[in-house]
Amino acid sequence: MSKTVLITGATSGIGKAIAQKLGRNGFRLILCGRRQERLDALQRELGEFTQVHPLNFDVRERDAVQEKIAGLPKEFQTIDILVNNAGNAHGLDLIQDGSLDDWDAMLDINVKGLLYVSKAVLPQMVERKTGHIINIGSTAGKEVYPRGNVYCASKFAVDAINQGMRIDLNAHGIRVGAINPGLVQTEFSEVRFKGDTDKADKVYQGYQPLKPEDVADIVHFVVSRPYHVNIADLVVMSTAQASSTIVKKDL
Ligand code: NDP
Numbered sequence: 001m002s003k004t005v006l007i008t009g010a011t012s013g014i015g016k017a018i019a020q021k022l023g024r025n026g027f028r029l030i031l032c033g034r035r036q037e038r039l040d041a042l043q044r045e046l047g048e049f050t051q052v053h054p055l056n057f058d059v060r061e062r063d064a065v066q067e068k069i070a071g072l073p074k075e076f077q078t079i080d081i082l083v084n085n086a087g088n089a090h091g092l093d094l095i096q097d098g099s100l101d102d103w104d105a106m107l108d109i110n111v112k113g114l115l116y117v118s119k120a121v122l123p124q125m126v127e128r129k130t131g132h133i134i135n136i137g138s139t140a141g142k143e144v145y146p147r148g149n150v151y152c153a154s155k156f157a158v159d160a161i162n163q164g165m166r167i168d169l170n171a172h173g174i175r176v177g178a179i180n181p182g183l184v185q186t187e188f189s190e191v192r193f194k195g196d197t198d199k200a201d202k203v204y205q206g207y208q209p210l211k212p213e214d215v216a217d218i219v220h221f222v223v224s225r226p227y228h229v230n231i232a233d234l235v236v237m238s239t240a241q242a243s244s245t246i247v248k249k250d251l
């Protein structure tokens with residue numbers, strides 16, 4: 001019987017690549033995001049490999065999160081793996097110049113949204129005494145960088161939640177681990193810079209950043225380990241990147 005995985009933020013970047021990698025390897029998919037047409041396209045693309053159920057909700061809407069997950073069709077109700085991936089940076093401002101809307105978005109999506117989805121999925125894992133949570137953190141959750149302030153805070157929170165989940169769920173035999181990537185070329189910077197594609201493209205110029213598929217390969221490795229093996233906390237960066245602020249560029 002193939003495993004069922006719920007992936008948040010599956011419409012783009014890292015989440016989409018995880019959906020493609022796991023789907024092509026036979027995992028049944030519950031794909032979440034707000035852009036319905038992208039969810040539908042993925043369902044069409046991966047339908048020949050596995051069963052796919054698109055689930056459209058905003059992770060900030062706690063009631064919608066509960067209702068959508070509780071209302072899954074019978075064949076998708078047992079969730080073996082949850083990938084908490086949805087999230088973004090909004091803005092790259094000095095703390096004194098930061099926008100309250102950006103701060104709300106990052107804390108509401110990256111932290112509270114992750115908690116709402118986890119709250120909707122965890123009870124069934126606790127009851128079955130099995131399950132696997134993968135939290136997508138970031139190097140921004142390990143090291144603060146200039147102007148990273150609130151985004152870094154949100155990812156430090158993911159790091160703390162990852163540790164807290166692992167401790168509290170230990171008694172129930174549930175695997176919990178985080179994957180913390182460095183710079184990955186996705187729509188991330190386009191969102192951070194509010195659609196300014198020139199600015200976004202510059203983030204990835206002059207070196208080879210990670211591709212979303214590189215992170216997806218790791219997630220596939222992590223979920224394919226024997227159950228007694230838990231990859232608890234993994235940091236992955238492009239070879240060109242040494243830390244949040246040190247990237248070797250050959251411009
Ligand atoms: P993308 O912008 O490409 O993808 C972000 C995903 O999150 C989209 O699928 C989007 O779906 C979803 N999302 C955003 N807001 C919401 C919301 N309110 N409700 C539901 N879904 C939402 O970025 P990445 O793939 O790069 O980012 C994925 C994760 O990886 C994030 O947690 C990010 O912090 C993390 N990360 C990214 C790195 C990078 O350099 N790119 C490095 C380290 C970590 P939709 O808009 O359809 O709702």
Ligand code: 8X3
Pocket residue numbers: 137138139140148181182183184244
């Ligand atoms: C995304 C990577 O360095 O832009 O989490 O914060 S970084």
